Amino acid sequence: MNRKLFTIVLFGIIFLMPTFAQERTIKRIVAIGRFTNETQYGKGLFYDRENDPMRKQAMDILSAKLAASGKFILLEKDDLDVLLSESEDNLSNIKADYVILGSITQYGRKNEGQQKVFSSTKTQTVEAGVSIRLVEVATRLTIYADEAMGFAETTSKTTMGLGGTAGFDATLSDKALSAAMSQLVENIINKCMDKPWKGYILSKEEDNFVISGGTSQGINTGDVFNLYLRGKQIKNPQSGMMVELPGKKIGTMTVLMSVGDVPENEVSFCTYEGEDIDLEKLENYYVSDK
Numbered sequence: 001m002n003r004k005l006f007t008i009v010l011f012g013i014i015f016l017m018p019t020f021a022q023e024r025t026i027k028r029i030v031a032i033g034r035f036t037n038e039t040q041y042g043k044g045l046f047y048d049r050e051n052d053p054m055r056k057q058a059m060d061i062l063s064a065k066l067a068a069s070g071k072f073i074l075l076e077k078d079d080l081d082v083l084l085s086e087s088e089d090n091l092s093n094i095k096a097d098y099v100i101l102g103s104i105t106q107y108g109r110k111n112e113g114q115q116k117v118f119s120s121t122k123t124q125t126v127e128a129g130v131s132i133r134l135v136e137v138a139t140r141l142t143i144y145a146d147e148a149m150g151f152a153e154t155t156s157k158t159t160m161g162l163g164g165t166a167g168f169d170a171t172l173s174d175k176a177l178s179a180a181m182s183q184l185v186e187n188i189i190n191k192c193m194d195k196p197w198k199g200y201i202l203s204k205e206e207d208n209f210v211i212s213g214g215t216s217q218g219i220n221t222g223d224v225f226n227l228y229l230r231g232k233q234i235k236n237p238q239s240g241m242m243v244e245l246p247g248k249k250i251g252t253m254t255v256l257m258s259v260g261d262v263p264e265n266e267v268s269f270c271t272y273e274g275e276d277i278d279l280e281k282l283e284n285y286y287v288s289d290k
Contacts, residue, residue: 003124006190014131023027025220026218026289029217030072030098031075032066032099033053036055037055037104039105041054041108057177058181063103065182073217075263097138098134099137100135100188101133107129107173109124122156123153124172126175128150128173129148130179131145133149136192138198143191148181150175150176152172152179165217198288199225200287201286204277208256209277210270211253211267214259214266214267214268215266218257219258223252224252225289228247230246250275252273252274252276253271254271254273255270256269256271
């Protein structure tokens with residue numbers, strides 16, 4: 001590379017650095033709600049649905065995969081009745097962007113063996129089916145629903161009486177559930193991140209506005225967000241549901257600082273530039289990163 005070309009490339013990198021620095025990902029707040037075991041596996045006379053080990057196993061796997069993406073703040077409030085119901089009133093009380101509702105729909109295991117003159121093999125197989133629904137809290141609409149199957153197996157072999165004679169491998173349940181969940185998690189991430197992030201005006205304090213969200217979501221001092229006036233609500237006669245029309249951009253919010261120690265109570269103080277805001281009807285506005 002000659003000196004002139006090197007200078008041009010270096011200048012281009014320096015020029016683009018501010019653009020790269022401005023890119024941000026606002027983490028979505030997701031609540032993992034109702035997750036049930038709809039199979040008959042492990043359900044004896046004294047079965048306790050709330051302490052179903054397979055149900056908790058599936059929730060742990062889903063939580064780990066979503067957390068590993070680095071794009072979510074997880075609110076695991078499975079013990080609250082509000083998350084066990086799908087009514088519109090209850091969903092509106094959830095302080096999250098999305099709620100995941102899921103169930104284990106299939107579960108089975110089998111052993112297969114092959115006996116030869118001097119050796120034998122034993123194959124243990126587990127299959128698990130998982131169903132997921134992703135509900136957008138603001139609209140109460142299911143924006144993604146799917147089901148996936150996962151499989152896991154292990155084989156032991158003995159030769160002339162020597163080799164493994166292991167019983168059932170309990171880790172196969174984890175592996176089968178994990179395989180099923182992996183097929184769904186990528187779509188969950190894409191559906192959540194494709195939609196613009198939304199925050200809300202909570203109050204006005206002197207010359208500044210307080211909006212929902214803070215540091216743990218990826219909101220930083222100097223970030224600029226658009227402020228929208230909500231669109232009109234109309235009723236879809238076909239579904240009977242209320243539909244909100246696109247909002248109108250009326251100004252911008254610039255973050256001065258964020259306070260709070262957990263996602264549930266984090267807020268950000270912002271300056272505002274734009275059209276007048278009706279302080280008596282702050283619920284008619286929302287903040288967005290798009």
